[in-house]
Amino acid sequence: MPADSREILGDDAHDATPAAPEVDVAAARRALDDVPREPGAPKPDPILRAQGVVRNFGGLKAVDVDHVEVQRGVITALIGPNGAGKTTFFNLLTGFDRPDHGEWWFNDKRLNKMAAYRVSRLGMVRTFQLTKVLSRLTVMENMRVGATGQTGEKIWAAWQPWLWRQQEEDNTRKAESLLERFLLIKKQHDFAGSLSGGQRKLLEMARALMADPELVMLDEPMAGVNPALKQSLLGHVKSLRDEGRSVLFVEHDMDMVRDISDWVVVMAQGRIIAEGPPDSVMGDQRVIDAYLGAHHDVDLTEAQAEEQILAEAKAEIAQDHAEEQQ
Amino acid sequence: MDWHSLLTSSLEQALGPTAVIYCLAAIGLNVHFGYTGLLNFGQAGFMMVCGYTMVAMATIFDWSLWLGLALGLVFTVVFAFILGVPTLRLRADYLAIVTIAAAEIVRQTAGAAKFSEYFGGQDGMTGFIGPFRAVNPYSSEVGIPGLFMFGPYTIWVMTVGWSLVAASCLVVWMLMRSPWGRVLKSIREDEDAVRSLGKNVYSYKMQALVLGGIFGALAGVMTGLRSASIGPSFFATDVTFFAYTVLLIGGAARVLGPVAGALIFWFLITALGTFFEQATGGTDPLIPAWIMDANQASLMRFIFLGLGLMLLMIFRPQGIFGDRRELALDAR
Numbered sequence: 001m002p003a004d005s006r007e008i009l010g011d012d013a014h015d016a017t018p019a020a021p022e023v024d025v026a027a028a029r030r031a032l033d034d035v036p037r038e039p040g041a042p043k044p045d046p047i048l049r050a051q052g053v054v055r056n057f058g059g060l061k062a063v064d065v066d067h068v069e070v071q072r073g074v075i076t077a078l079i080g081p082n083g084a085g086k087t088t089f090f091n092l093l094t095g096f097d098r099p100d101h102g103e104w105w106f107n108d109k110r111l112n113k114m115a116a117y118r119v120s121r122l123g124m125v126r127t128f129q130l131t132k133v134l135s136r137l138t139v140m141e142n143m144r145v146g147a148t149g150q151t152g153e154k155i156w157a158a159w160q161p162w163l164w165r166q167q168e169e170d171n172t173r174k175a176e177s178l179l180e181r182f183l184l185i186k187k188q189h190d191f192a193g194s195l196s197g198g199q200r201k202l203l204e205m206a207r208a209l210m211a212d213p214e215l216v217m218l219d220e221p222m223a224g225v226n227p228a229l230k231q232s233l234l235g236h237v238k239s240l241r242d243e244g245r246s247v248l249f250v251e252h253d254m255d256m257v258r259d260i261s262d263w264v265v266v267m268a269q270g271r272i273i274a275e276g277p278p279d280s281v282m283g284d285q286r287v288i289d290a291y292l293g294a295h296h297d298v299d300l301t302e303a304q305a306e307e308q309i310l311a312e313a314k315a316e317i318a319q320d321h322a323e324e325q326q
Numbered sequence: 327m328d329w330h331s332l333l334t335s336s337l338e339q340a341l342g343p344t345a346v347i348y349c350l351a352a353i354g355l356n357v358h359f360g361y362t363g364l365l366n367f368g369q370a371g372f373m374m375v376c377g378y379t380m381v382a383m384a385t386i387f388d389w390s391l392w393l394g395l396a397l398g399l400v401f402t403v404v405f406a407f408i409l410g411v412p413t414l415r416l417r418a419d420y421l422a423i424v425t426i427a428a429a430e431i432v433r434q435t436a437g438a439a440k441f442s443e444y445f446g447g448q449d450g451m452t453g454f455i456g457p458f459r460a461v462n463p464y465s466s467e468v469g470i471p472g473l474f475m476f477g478p479y480t481i482w483v484m485t486v487g488w489s490l491v492a493a494s495c496l497v498v499w500m501l502m503r504s505p506w507g508r509v510l511k512s513i514r515e516d517e518d519a520v521r522s523l524g525k526n527v528y529s530y531k532m533q534a535l536v537l538g539g540i541f542g543a544l545a546g547v548m549t550g551l552r553s554a555s556i557g558p559s560f561f562a563t564d565v566t567f568f569a570y571t572v573l574l575i576g577g578a579a580r581v582l583g584p585v586a587g588a589l590i591f592w593f594l595i596t597a598l599g600t601f602f603e604q605a606t607g608g609t610d611p612l613i614p615a616w617i618m619d620a621n622q623a624s625l626m627r628f629i630f631l632g633l634g635l636m637l638l639m640i641f642r643p644q645g646i647f648g649d650r651r652e653l654a655l656d657a658r
Contacts, residue, residue, distance in 0.1 A: 094522070096518065096521070096522075115521075115526070116518075116521045116522065117521050117522075117523075117524050117525055117526050117527065118524075120521070120522055120523060120524035121524040125522065125523070125524070126522050127522070128518070128519070128522070132516045132518060132519035132522075133515075133516075133519070134511070134512045134515035134516055134519060134520075135515055136511070136514075136515055137508070137511055137512060137515060141508055141511075144505070144508065145508055145509065145512045145520065145523055145525075146523050148523075148524050150505045151505075152504045152505030152506060153504075153505045153506050153508075153509055153525070154506065155501070155506055155533050155537075157504075157506075158500070158501050158504035158505065158506035158507065159497070159500040159501055159504065161500075161503075161504065164504065164505060168505065207523065208522075208523075210523075211523060211524060
């Protein structure tokens with residue numbers, strides 16, 4: 001799949017804007033061998049760094065990341081139990097939300113207080129957990145919107161078609177090759193709203209690629225996708241890396257994480273609690289505790305369990321009572 | 327029942343200056359709501375700002391109407407910025423609240439007794455139309471005998487008005503087939519998606535608000551020219567809602583939707599009005615007085631209009647020109 005897709009994509013896909021620099025995937029992975037397996041470990045060639053990013057929602061500290069770095073040219077997974085703050089952290093990094101404090105850099109460019117559209121223009125393009133296709137636009141139009149630096153998107157040029165027709169044709173060709181690669185070419189004249197859930201995921205990913213991003217940020221790319229399509233999506237994500245892009249994705253699906261990621265960052269309760277290659281992270285006691293609870297492997301006898309339930313119930317009643325009195 | 331006069335008066339209204347005004351206002355709303363998804367409930371405010379500026383400059387300072395129009399357009403842009411800057415970053419409903427309030431503020435202020443010295447209070451302003459009348463090339467009635475007939479001044483206003491409509495439709499058509507228009511439509515579908523693709527959504531929304539406001543401003547100018555006077559009562563909130571009706575009848579996000587909508591709206595509302603007027607008038611009315619009298623009958627057209635709008639929304643929500651395929655989507 002990766003080799004084929006590269007061929008289909010061809011050279012003209014890289015004409016409009018400078019593509020992601022060619023990165024030797026094996027070398028990027030090897031570089032991670034020496035990185036210590038601990039939260040906040042520095043990487044040899046980080047594309048994204050974050051320092052002291054904190055986001056509070058009222059009294060809840062949703063994100064509290066001391067330090068994290070994302071290596072260039074590999075697939076990094078961001079995992080964690082529900083409510084760990086993964087998506088919030090994602091929103092902060094991409095400018096869709098503002099942190100209370102903290103700093104982060106993309107290619108050594110500081111992104112604090114930068115609007116989401118500027119972050120995207122720098123080459124850091126995201127997708128969404130709830131897929132956002134533009135329903136009443138055709139698949140092809142969806143793709144064309146994704147292209148950057150379009151002259152025809154400026155109002156003074158919009159009514160002079162001769163200024164942007166050529167660029168539009170180039171973008172259309174690029175979109176066609178991407179749609180072919182993502183198996184949506186037959187749907188190009190259909191409204192995006194008529195696509196199935198999985199096809200929408202594909203379209204969103206393809207649309208993000210129209211901008212030739214250096215770093216692709218996928219928010220739960222496998223959510224709501226059937227197992228058959230999952231395999232093909234996995235292949236597509238891998239192909240992003242193989243053509244030299246860096247990928248950061250949020251995911252729940254452990255099979256996917258194990259299968260395609262080169263590095264895994266684990267979040268729980270807003271903090272980064274572990275980092276490392278998939279195999280080492282899956283065995284990490286802190287990760288298991290975060291997912292399953294700290295006492296998941298301690299057997300309770302029936303008597304103990306009853307006792308415990310009784311004690312908990314008593315405590316609850318006492319608490320309720322205390323609250324009523326207040 | 328005089329069916330012939332019912333037909334002629336309906337046709338005259340459908341083609342006449344009033345239809346032009348609502349058509350222009352609806353073209354503006356089409357840019358706002360149909361293409362960009364902005365809920366502007368204060369189109370009457372945009373109309374009033376430009377119409378009043380033009381007339382006031384002519385009556386108070388003896389400016390030419392052209393100069394007044396230019397200043398009016400500048401004020402329209404300023405008005406759009408005042409409304410847009412604080413609200414366009416927020417959810418769509420905030421713009422709706424602010425625009426409907428702003429339109430009323432403008433109307434109440436211009437109609438206030440305090441400023442009646444300048445703006446003529448509730449009576450408005452007159453006596454500015456001389457230069458426009460002077461360049462009227464028509465000297466006799468124009469029309470198809472037996473179908474419709476317009477006086478020389480009315481046909482002059484219509485000529486100017488429908489030319490503006492044609493030019494506006496051309497502008498909308500050219501802009502909406504461009505990548506710029508595609509970004510507007512994308513914003514209507516999903517703002518965050520557009521933002522994630524590197525487009526400055528705020529700036530595009532502002533551009534759309536200004537552009538649609540300018541079409542509204544032209545409608546305001548035509549209001550002044552049609553009546554040879556201008557007053558607060560021409561810009562009540564129902565003007566905006568009738569313009570929305572026009573837009574929805576024709577079909578939102580279609581270039582010619584507002585044109586078809588204006589023709590149909592004014593034909594139907596006049597036909598209904600005339601029908602009920604005739605049915606309850608005279609010595610032996612068709613509808614006896616114990617069912618309804620002439621005063622009550624004058625409101626029947628609005629009842630039927632509301633009913634028609636409901637049926638339209640149920641059976642053909644995309645309007646006359648709408649795309650059936652869009653309807654098949656569960657867009658939200």
